[in-house]
Amino acid sequence: MRSVLALFLILATSACGSSEISLTEYVDRLNAINAQGIQQYEAIIASPQGRILVAQPDQLSDYTPQDLQIALELVIEIADEVKEVADAIDPPEQVAEIHHLIFDPDFTTYEEALAARAGTAADWAELSDSPEMIAFRGAYAEDKQQCTDLQAQLDATAERGEFADTPWIPQEMKEIVNAVLGCGYFPENPEDVFRLP
Numbered sequence: 001m002r003s004v005l006a007l008f009l010i011l012a013t014s015a016c017g018s019s020e021i022s023l024t025e026y027v028d029r030l031n032a033i034n035a036q037g038i039q040q041y042e043a044i045i046a047s048p049q050g051r052i053l054v055a056q057p058d059q060l061s062d063y064t065p066q067d068l069q070i071a072l073e074l075v076i077e078i079a080d081e082v083k084e085v086a087d088a089i090d091p092p093e094q095v096a097e098i099h100h101l102i103f104d105p106d107f108t109t110y111e112e113a114l115a116a117r118a119g120t121a122a123d124w125a126e127l128s129d130s131p132e133m134i135a136f137r138g139a140y141a142e143d144k145q146q147c148t149d150l151q152a153q154l155d156a157t158a159e160r161g162e163f164a165d166t167p168w169i170p171q172e173m174k175e176i177v178n179a180v181l182g183c184g185y186f187p188e189n190p191e192d193v194f195r196l197p
Contacts, residue, residue: 023092044074057197065121068194072115079108098150110139124196133194140190147183 044050052063052071091099114136121127187193 021090021092023094026092026095040078044071044078047074050074057192057195060124060194060196065118065124065127068127069115069118072111072118076108076111076115079111083108110136124194128195137191137193140186140193144183144186144190147186 045054049067049070052060052067053075055063089099110132113132117130117132118127121130127133
């Protein structure tokens with residue numbers, strides 16, 4: 001799903017609200033919960049209700065749009081918890097912009113709309129052509145582009161030597177982008193998610 005891994009990676013950081021948190025602590029906490037987040041996501045996609053989230057186009061006919069609704073609601077439930085936790089985090093100044101971009105308070109809007117539409121769709125053709133699915137795919141593609149752009153910006157910042165006094169930060173910052181945004185987990189063509197072949 002759209003930045004699905006990002007929804008899980010700060011779930012266990014409810015104690016991170018201190019304004020005293022350092023960049024090192026921030027990175028360490030994100031890295032520490034990365035494994036837990038992946039485990040939660042894998043539990044969902046391994047369940048009968050969640051398998052549709054990773055179904056290939058030629059497998060979609062094994063499911064109904066209502067199956068997608070159920071799976072999206074599982075993701076949204078966890079996303080709501082993450083949003084609550086993210087609101088309590090006061091990130092270090094160096095990563096505040098990235099933090100707020102990653103944990104956009106509106107990141108479940110498209111999933112919620114698509115889940116509601118999936119619940120009423122008669123079939124995949126109807127759902128695929130719906131405004132909700134079109135908006136979802138567009139947001140998914142935009143997220144992938146933003147992730148790629150952010151990585152390029154981070155790489156350029158490191159190349160300019162802006163972290164010269166703290167040489168470990170560029171790699172750690174990359175870990176934030178790679179682990180939290182999960183750029184590598186986006187499909188090659190986000191515009192084709194949940195589209196029958």
